[in-house]
Amino acid sequence: MTAVRVVSVVVADDHQVVRTGFAALLDSQPDFTVVGTARDGTEAVRVTGELRPDVVLMDVRMPGMDGIEATRLLVAESEVDGPRVLILTTFDLDEYVYDALRAGASGFLLKDVTAERLFDAVRVVAAGEALLAPTVTRRLISEFARLRPSQGVPPELSALTPRETEVLRLIAEGLSNPEIAGRLSVTEETVKTHVSRVLNKLGLRDRTQAVVTAYESGLVVPKASR
Incomplete structure (x- = not known):
């Protein structure tokens, strides 16, 4: 047991x-x-x-x-x-x-x-x-990132491969690993590997920090409030 x-x-x-x-x-x-x-x-x-x-x-x-x-x-x-x-x-x-x-x-x-x-x-x-309550958390990050000037692209982002950069964008959209796997037509295990590499290369603790980084770097552009 x-x-x-x-x-x-x-x-x-x-x-x-x-x-x-x-x-x-x-x-x-x-x-x-x-x-x-x-x-x-x-x-x-x-x-x-x-x-x-x-x-x-x-x-x-x-x-x-x-x-x-x-x-x-x-x-x-x-x-x-x-x-x-x-x-x-x-x-x-x-x-x-x-x-x-x-x-x-x-x-x-x-x-x-x-x-x-x-x-x-x-x-x-x-x-x-993470991310907890992805739609709410993403809305919060998007809103305040929109109101603040971009922090600029961290040099660490250049270390990401094109596929890892794409995975980071999808994380910032609030997609789960299974959803990312479906979007990219790869296995969930492959997505987990990409996510782990993204976090390690950027020195981030979890997906929440990945979303913040994606918005603040300008990699993902916050949508204007309606």
Whole structure:
């Protein structure tokens, strides 16, 4: 019988009711264990450094150090093998969330998320997957990338092969691996290989950062809002 992997989680939010509520929900599942909580970004960084959780559920707006700076510090300290950060927000089209994704968060959840959606999101992120809620996340990235000047094409993009560049564009469109495989008429395993090479060559943690890079470099042009 295969043992169930237990995902360790830290919940960071300055509101006690929200913090304890999410912690209680997660602890109700046999494959989750909440190892710690934090009231602000500074405490989140400290607790995460001590407890090494798999996932950090991080409120984006907190007094003192906010979730953006805390995410940036956690990603900088841990590189690829560190905890995945899930941002908690009240509004999906939120510039704070966009900045958190740029800082290295793997996705975001609205605070009125259902319990099942919360559980699914934590499991997906813990498994090293992203993009969460691809249509919403892509809309957020597209909107704020459109409002900000292009950062220019990173030199690393020139290291991608034409096929890898095409795969990056399709990731930015929000396509899953099976969908990309269908579009390119290749196997899903081949797509996984291309995605892995794209992330490695660009020094990215996951698909969320790939989408941000694709938009900010100008490789994918955001559509104008209607």
